[in-house]
Amino acid sequence: MLQNKIFYNYLIEIFKTFLLILFGLSLIALTIRAVNFLDLIVENGYPTSIYFSYSFLNLFGLFPKFIPLSFLIAIFLFIYRHIENSEFLILWTSGLKKINLVNLFFNSSLIVLSFYLIFSIYITPLMLNKSRQLLANDKYNSILPTLKTNEFNDSFKNLIIFVEEKFENKVKNIFIQDNGNYLKKLTPNSSKNQITNIIANEGIVQKKELFLINGQIISFNKQSKKNEIIKFDQLGINFLDIDTNQIKQPKIQETSTNKLFKCVFKNEINNNFCNNESKKEIIPALNRRLSLPLYIPVISLLCSLLIMKSKKIYYKKSIIFSYCFVLLVIIELCIKYTGLNYITQIIFLIIPFILSLFLYIFLRDAFSKEYKSS
Secondary structure (H helix, E strand, C coil), rough: CHHHHHHHHHHHHHHHHHHHHHHHHHHHHHEEEEEECCCHHHHCCHHHHHHHHHHHHHHHHHHHHHHHHHHHHHHHHHHHHHCCCCCCCHHCCCCCEEEEEHHHHHHHHHHHHHHHHEEEEEEHHHHHHHHHHHHCCCCCCCCCCHHHECCCCEECCEEEEEEEEEEECCCCEEEECCCCCCCCCHCCCCEEEEEEEEEEEEEECCCCCEEEEEEEEEEEEECCEEEEEEEEEEEEEEEECCEEEECCCCCCCCHHHHHHHHHCCCCCCCCCCCCCCCHHHHHHEEEEEEEEEEEHHHHHHHHHHHHHHCCCCHHCCHHHHHHHHHHHHHHHHHCCCCCCCHHHHHHHHHHHHHHHHHHHHHHHHHHHHHHHHH
């Protein structure tokens, strides 16, 4: 009964540290990313509400990335602190076997593994998909932030805008090139082979509309090689129906696990998403969601080497931590290549089971020898 209570307190301590480290690392990474997300406001004209919602939803995409490292630090600090304070000696002197403590660490890793799977399979793709939908709705407030002085702006698809000066909502010396035939209504003879250029001396921006003053429309027909010039005193252009260059199609990490499975195993080929080329990226994504967490129990068993009685250099605390950290790095490097062929997929899936079995047997035999020699 006392042993169960001690183990319960140990589990609570491990998970408190784990969650604290996980949130800390994720928030640091989110802070760095949030700086880049400011482009949504500054350059793309989205409201601050979209910025904060998008940043918050991306936090769920960071959690799985830091779960293995957070668990490594948490379990290592727990064991190291209790060894330094000689707290485990009470357990050994009371007759508790070290393998029982290893079982505790292993069970804690299984809980973390389940936590990882819940996020990577369900929560993370769902939240990232919602973040993509926020941007896909094109809920930007104004085109004014997208207009940079003395820069060719390509925030809108097949539309290039250049302004020489900008003050508040007024712009001067404007050049617009339409390669997508968006402005075909402005010319009497419009065709798919036409490129429309607009030059104006001044302009006023009102949310999603641009009012040009004193300029001309130059239409160039690719087939006839002829230009047509129309001068105007005032011209209004509405950007409401013009597509932005913001990516609207969900990326692989933003796609549901079920959809990825159907693409790989049911061969549901879709030219917009699922094709033979994209499968090379989908398989590593599935391995990251499903196979990578299988290495978390390996980390718990490697950290269990800390409680062994040995003065050999490869059992030192810093060396054992290096084993775990190098393992995580190797996993990250190898997972990218699991989509190359079937053999690499099988090897990546089998290795954690082999390592876990080997380490557990090794620890059990080592502790058994320690018990007999004591």
